[in-house]
Amino acid sequence: MALLRMTTALQLVTWFMISYVLVSTQASSVYAGHSSTGKCRCLFTEPCWPSKDEFAALEATLSQPLLAPQQLATPCHTSWFLNEECELAQELWVDGWWRSNSSNSAGGTEQPTFAAYYAPDGHIEACFLNTTLGYPCLQGNIPPIGVDVRSVKDIQLAIDFAAAHNLRVVVKNTGHDYLGRSTARNAFLIWTHHLKSIQYHDTFKPSGAPNGTVYTDAITLGSGVQWQEAYDAVFARGRIIVGGIAPGASVGAAGGWVQGGGHSALAPQHGLGVDNVLEMTIVTSDGRYHVVNSYQEPDLFWALRGGGGGTWGVVVSVTYQTHPSSPILAAYMIASVNAPTVDAGTADIPTFRALFTELVRITPTLADAGWSGYVDILPSDDTGLPWLSLLYIAPASAPTARSTMQDFFAFAQHLADSARPEEGALYVDLASIDSLSGFAEWELTNFRGKSGEVGVNTELGSRLLPRDLLQSNHTAVADAVLGLGIPHIGFYIVAGGAVSTVDPDSVALNPAWRDALIHVVFSPLWEEGASLDTINAARDLVKKGEAAFRALTPGGGAYFNEASLYEENFQQTFWGSHYEKLRAVKKQYDPIDLFVVPEGVGSEDWDADLNCRL
Structure with a gap:
């Protein structure tokens, strides 16, 4: 059996710490002494990292044992013979449902790109599925330990522990993040994947709302619910919901998808995901549990709708408005x-x-x-x-x-x-x-049970294209798209219509969404085991595409959830005129900056690894 089943989380972390230091002393030295400066997070392998006894004390208070996340390909490196878990990995590598729900999914990312660590000296630490490449299976960018939260109390205990020990924190549900925001090297993981509660409301009154404020046919989803599960619950009622579309419907329905905005094929008819949220619950860095909506802590509610996942705290649940189903x-x-x-x-x-x-x-x-x-x-x-x-x-x-x-x-x-x-x-x-008959038939036929879009090495670039541009200069748009020289290009009508009728200032989302019609995405690929030079060449293609579309859409924007790590001005690109307000909300609700993600609100105050304050 795989090593993961033979050891406890604490035993595995102890073993990993010893082997990690032996195999990767050069990379570890990058972090040496960080915590002693008072400006940096405490990271795994540093002297300040909590002891085994301290982790054991935390584990004793939790509802589940601590996690010891491992790379998804780990079972293929644990023995010389092919075992069952390795066979599953080989068979289902590009299956999003398996990647987010396998026995090892706490350490999984939907794209292997972000499970790997790219060291400043050019070497790559990863765990490749293809063992014939001859590379060792290393932890890479996967946190070595974490909490499998099942309740608000679990979340509060995890947050309090991380804050007390000044740990680098990442929040993850499915790992379906194209910028790697739900994982980080040597960090402490808060895994919300098993917060699977689903409650349908014939009538719903937001907390603190005046009498008579009632919504019909709403649904509350725990932050571990995936779209496959959410759709099934709504379709059973003869309703539809604005949600993510992907093979296997594996994207999280109440986490980073909605916090980044939440586009959908249904958005032009019913608005973006953030436009359909009635209420959210969240635990912030001080351990407080908040129920937020338009009537109760509206500033935090505003920020959560488009201000970016992993930035504000750990979301516990989201309540959405559903819609009647009709033929399509x-x-x-x-x-x-x-x-x-x-x-x-x-x-x-x-x-x-x-x-x-x-x-x-x-x-x-x-x-x-x-x-x-x-x-x-x-x-x-x-x-x-x-x-x-x-x-x-x-x-x-x-x-x-x-x-x-x-x-x-x-x-x-x-x-x-x-x-x-x-x-x-x-x-x-x-x-x-x-x-x-309706959206349900379309989703079930074209996406349910399908594979693809995941399990490949890629990074993204994207841009929102305003309607006016397509009307005034469609040739320039076509030339820019076809001139990218990038293997995969997406040209998606996920805006316009109902999206354009919403008050741009009602949510934190970049107001550019309200003028947009197209979300264009471009993504180069590279083979497993590629050199850093090859990967950097692919990244240069992304930068080239970004430059081309910035020239076409000056002052425009991009979708936070499907963008690149190389935005020249991410504050403007993702939030436009809303950024200063977001900074103020961030300082109010996370004054210790416990939650920081790449190109997230406040991340400019941190170094490139988000480990040390500038």
């Missing part, structure tokens, strides 16, 4: 190219460029007709040439939805039929518009 239309199209005279991997193919440019041009028209959803540009596995996948939904009652989409399909087919050989052959497949 679902549009599907796949377009691929065959252009042997063109260098593989480029999108500079006349037929493909014409197709995408037309899509950009008509996007405002499609959005006005009720369409929302996802377009992805990916390289073909066989040729490396680009192909485009369109997956949109619209209310079946939208009068022009079907005709506007049919017009685009007709354009694509005409382009395919009339293309000259030197322009590249265009193939249009699966161009269809289906009538479905």
Whole structure:
């Protein structure tokens, strides 16, 4: 059996501390003496780190044993023979549900990128699934110990312990974070994954609200609930909820997703995730439990809706408004190219460029007709040439939805039929518009039980594209997207409509969301075991993309949950005019800065590792 099952958490931490010092003394020396300055967090392997007895005393007060998180590929390195847990890892490596719910998921990240540690001298500490690469399995960026919280009391005990010992703290539910904010090297983990309570309310009155303030059909989700579980609960009532869309529906429904804003294919119809929150509960760095809403501690409630996950405390629950279900239309199209005279991997193919440019041009028209959803540009596995996948939904009652989409399909087919050989052959497949009973049928058919988007080495860049830009200069947008030279590009209608009608100052989210129509995402990939030079080359592509879109959208913004670690001015990019107010709320509710995440509110006061104050 795997080592994790043979030892207690405290025994494993003791073993790991000895082996870690032997294997990684060079990296450990980076942290030596930090805690003695009075400006730095106390980290694992430092003399100030709590003793085994101190951890044992903490464990005695908790409802669960302490965690000893390990890398997801650890079982493949614990013995020379293939064991059951390793077989599961190999089989389900790109399955988001497994990565967040396996027996070892406390140490899992949805993207292996952020489980690895990239040392200043260029070496990488990780645990690769491919053991033939010959690298040792190291802890990397995974915290060595943590608390599996099951109650508010557990959270309070964990926070009090971390504050008393000045520990670096990370908060995690599923690890589904594209900037690695839910993990950190040598830190102390607060794992909310098992806060799985779900309560449906026929009527809901927020705490402290005046008499007569009642919402119907609301649902309260514990911060460990994932969208698969939340959707099932809501669909059973014949309702829908604005939620995240991903293969396997593994994203957390009441954690970082909503605190970062929460986009969705349903957002143009019903607003973003933050626009649908009625109440939240949270434990802050002083150990206090807060019930916050528009009537009770509204400043903290405002900050939690878009101010970024992992920054304000440990969220315990979120109460959302649900919506009636109604029939929808679902549009599907796949377009691929065959252009042997063109260098593989480029999108500079006349037929493909014409197709995408037309899509950009008509996007405002499609959005006005009720369409929302996802377009992805990916390289073909066989040729490396680009192909485009369109997956949109619209209310079946939208009068022009079907005709506007049919017009685009007709354009694509005409382009395919009339293309000259030197322009590249265009193939249009699966161009269809289906009538479905509702969002539930669409989500269950297209995403439930599916794999993908996770388990790969990647980093993201992104930008919000305002509607005015698409209307005034669609060619420049298409050129910028196709000129990225990045394998995966997403072009998502997750704004406009109801998103644009919300008061920009009602939540902490960047007001740029209210002018946006498209969320564009770009993500280079690299193979497991790649050198830091290769990884840095991929990161340079992200920086190139960011520069291109900043030039197109000066003063604009990006989505906090799907962005990059290289924003030149993250304060403006993620929050715009709201940042100074967020700073004030942060100082009020977390004066000791216990909760700090990359490019989060207040992170500019800390070094690059977020371990020492500047």
